[in-house]
Amino acid sequence: MSEVDDRNEVEDEVEVVAYRASNEPPAENDEPRSTRRLRRPPAVWLLALALGLLTVVLLARGHRDVGYVRDEGIYFDASRRYAAWVVAVAKDPGRLSDRKLRDKHFATNHEHPVLMKILGGLSARLLTDPPPKQAKRTTRGTAAPRGMPEGAAMRLPAQILAGLGVSLLMLVGHAWGRSITAGLLAAGWFILLPRVAFHAGLHAFDVPVAVAIFGVALAYRAALRRRAWGWIVGPLLGVAIAIKHNALFVGPLLALHYYACLAWGRWRHGHAITRAQWLPLPLLSMALLAPLVAWSLWPWMWTDPVARLLDYFAFHQQHSWYNMELLGENYNQPPMPISYVSIMTWATVPTALLVLSGLGLWLGGRAELRAPETPPPATARWSRPLPPGWSRLDVLWLAILGLFPLVLISLPNTPIFGGTKHWLTAYPFLALAAAVAWRELWQAAKPGRHGRWLEPAALVVCLGPAAISTIDGHPYNLSQYAPLAGGPRGAADLGLNRGFWGHTLSELWPTLQQIPGPLYLHDMHELARRQYEREGRWPASLDPAPARRARSGLLFHELHMGVEEQSLWQRMGTTAPMQVLSLDDVPLTSLYVEPVEEPHRGR
Amino acid sequence: MTAPSKTPAPSRRWARALLGGVIGLALVEWIASAVVYRPAIQPADWQAASTTLAGLPADEPVWLGTPWLGPRARMHLPRLARWDAVAPADLRGAPRFHVLGRSGDRWSSALQDDLEDMPMPTLTGTQMLGGLALYTYEQPAARVPRADFVTDAAALVVRTDGGACRGRQERRCQEGRVDLAIAEIEHRPRRCLKVELEDGVTARLRYPDMPTGDVLRGHVGVHDFNARLRSDAPLRIEVRVDDELRARWLYSDAQGWWPFAVSTEPGTHEVELRLTPAVRGTWQRSGYEAGREHAPCVELRSLQEGAS
Numbered sequence: 001m002s003e004v005d006d007r008n009e010v011e012d013e014v015e016v017v018a019y020r021a022s023n024e025p026p027a028e029n030d031e032p033r034s035t036r037r038l039r040r041p042p043a044v045w046l047l048a049l050a051l052g053l054l055t056v057v058l059l060a061r062g063h064r065d066v067g068y069v070r071d072e073g074i075y076f077d078a079s080r081r082y083a084a085w086v087v088a089v090a091k092d093p094g095r096l097s098d099r100k101l102r103d104k105h106f107a108t109n110h111e112h113p114v115l116m117k118i119l120g121g122l123s124a125r126l127l128t129d130p131p132p133k134q135a136k137r138t139t140r141g142t143a144a145p146r147g148m149p150e151g152a153a154m155r156l157p158a159q160i161l162a163g164l165g166v167s168l169l170m171l172v173g174h175a176w177g178r179s180i181t182a183g184l185l186a187a188g189w190f191i192l193l194p195r196v197a198f199h200a201g202l203h204a205f206d207v208p209v210a211v212a213i214f215g216v217a218l219a220y221r222a223a224l225r226r227r228a229w230g231w232i233v234g235p236l237l238g239v240a241i242a243i244k245h246n247a248l249f250v251g252p253l254l255a256l257h258y259y260a261c262l263a264w265g266r267w268r269h270g271h272a273i274t275r276a277q278w279l280p281l282p283l284l285s286m287a288l289l290a291p292l293v294a295w296s297l298w299p300w301m302w303t304d305p306v307a308r309l310l311d312y313f314a315f316h317q318q319h320s321w322y323n324m325e326l327l328g329e330n331y332n333q334p335p336m337p338i339s340y341v342s343i344m345t346w347a348t349v350p351t352a353l354l355v356l357s358g359l360g361l362w363l364g365g366r367a368e369l370r371a372p373e374t375p376p377p378a379t380a381r382w383s384r385p386l387p388p389g390w391s392r393l394d395v396l397w398l399a400i401l402g403l404f405p406l407v408l409i410s411l412p413n414t415p416i417f418g419g420t421k422h423w424l425t426a427y428p429f430l431a432l433a434a435a436v437a438w439r440e441l442w443q444a445a446k447p448g449r450h451g452r453w454l455e456p457a458a459l460v461v462c463l464g465p466a467a468i469s470t471i472d473g474h475p476y477n478l479s480q481y482a483p484l485a486g487g488p489r490g491a492a493d494l495g496l497n498r499g500f501w502g503h504t505l506s507e508l509w510p511t512l513q514q515i516p517g518p519l520y521l522h523d524m525h526e527l528a529r530r531q532y533e534r535e536g537r538w539p540a541s542l543d544p545a546p547a548r549r550a551r552s553g554l555l556f557h558e559l560h561m562g563v564e565e566q567s568l569w570q571r572m573g574t575t576a577p578m579q580v581l582s583l584d585d586v587p588l589t590s591l592y593v594e595p596v597e598e599p600h601r602g603r
Numbered sequence: 604m605t606a607p608s609k610t611p612a613p614s615r616r617w618a619r620a621l622l623g624g625v626i627g628l629a630l631v632e633w634i635a636s637a638v639v640y641r642p643a644i645q646p647a648d649w650q651a652a653s654t655t656l657a658g659l660p661a662d663e664p665v666w667l668g669t670p671w672l673g674p675r676a677r678m679h680l681p682r683l684a685r686w687d688a689v690a691p692a693d694l695r696g697a698p699r700f701h702v703l704g705r706s707g708d709r710w711s712s713a714l715q716d717d718l719e720d721m722p723m724p725t726l727t728g729t730q731m732l733g734g735l736a737l738y739t740y741e742q743p744a745a746r747v748p749r750a751d752f753v754t755d756a757a758a759l760v761v762r763t764d765g766g767a768c769r770g771r772q773e774r775r776c777q778e779g780r781v782d783l784a785i786a787e788i789e790h791r792p793r794r795c796l797k798v799e800l801e802d803g804v805t806a807r808l809r810y811p812d813m814p815t816g817d818v819l820r821g822h823v824g825v826h827d828f829n830a831r832l833r834s835d836a837p838l839r840i841e842v843r844v845d846d847e848l849r850a851r852w853l854y855s856d857a858q859g860w861w862p863f864a865v866s867t868e869p870g871t872h873e874v875e876l877r878l879t880p881a882v883r884g885t886w887q888r889s890g891y892e893a894g895r896e897h898a899p900c901v902e903l904r905s906l907q908e909g910a911s
């Protein structure tokens with residue numbers, strides 16, 4: 001191997017994570033691989049690990065107060081069924097090919113891949129005592145099982161993935177931003193956002209798929225220079241697809257990035273494109289291995305895969321339009337305002353963090369455009385298609401993956417089905433862009449001896465508003481808004497959505513123990529209620545009922561829910577709720593109860 | 604890995620300015636956080652509001668200047684739980700009224716809508732109640748109502764093509780029902796007479812001896828945003844006074860809470876409102892469903908607006 005090749009091997013190793021704004025050549029004094037590896041301080045690894053663990057612990061504990069959202073009710077039910085299949089197959093591997101058994105267990109919620117639900121179900125089997133299926137129903141209600149609540153156990157795998165995401169962001173942010181504060185900024189930018197913190201703790205797919213896509217993108221980037229990652233990136237993408245369909249877009253996006261790199265190298269630097277580069281290992285790996293892995297992780301697809309796959313795509317292409325309030329208007333059919341994503345991103349992410357991300361993209365792009373000429377690149381191979389000398393266009397990588405989810409949901413004909421959670425996949429990349437800005441700005445600013453304290457202090461200043469917002473909003477962070485949007489009150493004034501998942505109950509539990517049933521559940525899913533019941537948390541006297549037969553009723557406030565509230569007024573004979581659960585004055589949930597005495601009713 | 608970038612960095616001055624800008628922005632967010640992330644209204648404020656509202660004359664309505672406070676206001680303040688506060692037809696008939704809201708919320712877009720073509724009222728007083736404030740207005744143009752189809756629903760004679768409807772508040776007719784109800788129109792509650800009849804059947808709501816001024820004013824709308832989304836069927840409205848047709852309109856639900864007016868002679872007259880919905884049902888995923896109504900809701904009042 002030539003001297004150049006040796007240097008490139010070193011470069012390969014470190015560039016698994018290290019950011020280069022351009023195709024700058026390896027440094028003259030590049031050191032051997034072992035030495036370079038050691039130069040990442042152990043403190044960074046420890047800090048990343050500690051942050052990841054802290055995230056998991058805080059989510060696991062904090063989300064005990066977060067009510068079960070509508071979707072979780074379905075996922076809990078599905079998770080139990082899927083885990084039961086895994087156990088049945090583990091006991092008798094021959095049943096792996098039993099189609100009836102598979103379909104019986106996986107028919108529930110087959111419109112979503114199963115990985116997180118299987119993990120959640122297995123987690124519950126491992127950590128819940130007694131096992132959930134043995135929980136005994138008493139005459140009215142269910143006795144509380146000992147140990148970890150089943151729902152909390154099912155949420156744990158997603159929380160662990162969120163912790164992993166935080167650790168990864170710390171490591172990559174540190175490598176790209178070349179300082180611990182940059183790593184902390186990247187990690188904090190992501191997990192301290194109220195919406196991210198909220199979704200990260202749920203038994204759902206949105207933060208897990210954001211972390212998985214981030215991992216895939218990093219693996220792809222490394223795969224451009226290292227063969228091993230080329231083999232890994234495909235299966236990793238398969239895992240991401242097995243979490244949620246957002247990952248289906250990643251392969252084409254990364255291919256777009258790759259060919260843009262080739263075009264850029266050819267056009268800007270005059271590099272010759274070799275035949276080996278046309279269809280390289282990372283792209284083939286994603287194209288061939290990812291579907292296989294995704295398919296193997298989804299037993300529902302093992303039978304009649306083409307028809308079921310088409311069914312899966314059709315479901316998401318024809319997804320219902322949910323109601324969503326934006327600036328005082330209720331939208332439930334196309335076209336949705338193109339500004340929806342921009343407004344909601346601004347309203348839910350502190351502006352200083354968004355500005356940092358924007359600066360990161362701008363400074364990264366500027367650096368790329370002004371990058372000096374480079375010596376001829378090393379020979380490109382099928383298994384390492386962009387060796388040193390070829391730019392990996394990191395800023396384009398950040399921009400594509402950080403902006404595509406926002407653009408996609410902004411399209412007027414993209415169905416609305418979940419608010420901000422559907423573009424959380426952009427946030428790890430925007431967080432990393434912020435770390436790039438951090439590095440570029442502090443390096444250029446040369447704060448001198450003041451830098452030692454100025455940089456950490458600035459970090460606290462930049463991350464503080466997100467942290468305060470999340471602490472304030474807990475456990476209702478789906479209804480939290482950024483400080484410059486005015487928080488929950490400002491959002492209510494602006495006419496922004498207040499929540500949509502029927503989970504805001506925390507402070508109502510003591511009252512629910514005392515009110516007469518039956519209870520109208522409104523937007524709480526019956527399966528979520530049954531989960532509370534399984535865990536012994538649901539009051540025995542509160543059977544669910546439609547509004548016309550209920551003696552008490554919940555109302556989760558949304559603009560289009562006025563009809564439901566008016567039904568309760570008429571049924572209960574009062575317009576005055578018994579209790580209102582609020583976040584910073586803004587009503588999230590009202591509890592109506594049939595008055596025993598003369599109410600101060602509407603009359 | 605820690606080697607500095609060899610690519611051109613922003614100049615020192617630019618970098619410092621940008622960093623200063625970002626940190627300054629974050630500091631503004633800190634200050635904003637201190638303000639927005641805590642309740643602005645304390646329990647004592649609600650108590651003070653309750654005491655203050657209890658001392659107001661009963662015929663002076665109180666409306667909300669901060670509409671999203673509605674559930675809490677209704678919970679704490681009996682006055683705000685009354686139908687005239689919860690679901691007014693408009694701001695007419697209240698020469699003097701009050702607006703309760705967060706401090707500074709002296710008016711709202713909902714009140715502006717309900718003002719319709721009247722001039723802006725005059726703010727005559729402000730009372731601070733901690734985080735809340737009570738604003739008192741005078742509106743000479745509002746005049747005084749004489750009679751009201753909704754308030755006097757029990758006095759109405761309701762008929763359809765199939766004959767008289769039975770009941771006092773909830774009228775059962777051969778082809779459906781006519782109820783005193785709360786309707787959701789443009790995501791706001793309105794108290795009105797909801798008509799749920801078969802396709803093309805006319806509801807005749809007659810007030811035999813209605814005290815009248817110089818104008819009849821009413822509103823019509825279609826209940827429930829889901830129904831409005833799933834049917835565009837029009838509605839015909841007629842106003843008759845002493846069996847003489849005074850006005851006829853064709854209404855579409857896109858017109859929202861639509862106001863209409865007919866001039867009358869002061870005195871006592873037989874006033875009849877006729878509503879004919881073209882199609883009763885809505886088009887759902889499974890096709891046409893007659894049972895999920897596209898139900899119109901109407902209200903009508905007599906007022907004396909000119910010199911009597």
